[in-house]
Amino acid sequence: MQNTAFTTAWRKGVIARYLTVAGATVDLTGCGDHTYYRCTGCGHGTHGVSVIERVARERAQGHAETCRALPRPTH
Structure with missing residues (x-):
């Protein structure tokens, strides 16, 4: 399975x-x-700065x- x-x-x-x-998350x-939050493809996200859950x-x-952005390889 993929x-x-x-x-x-x-x-x-x-x-x-x-x-x-x-297909990244x-x-x-x-x-x-x-x-x-953080994108597992491009890395976009809060970068250590928290926000309220609704905004995130x-x-x-x-x-x-x-x-x-494609998902980053796991290996």
């Missing part, structure tokens, strides 16, 4: 995952006022809808 966002286990601490156009970690979800979903 590794995809649907078959790959979520890393520890991920609370939500959005699938990008090219944007993963959310943390919760409440201390939520972070909106930004992560918006990024996932347009990002065309």
Whole structure:
């Protein structure tokens, strides 16, 4: 079976995952006022600055809808 966002286990601490156009994911970690997101394709995200969870979800979903970066290799 091919590794995809649907078959790959979520890393520890991920609370939500959005699938990008090219098959990478944007993963959310943390919760409440201390939520972070990062794209596993291009690396876009909060870069250590937390935001409230609602804002993180909106930004992560918006990024996932347009990002065309391929998922980074796991090896």
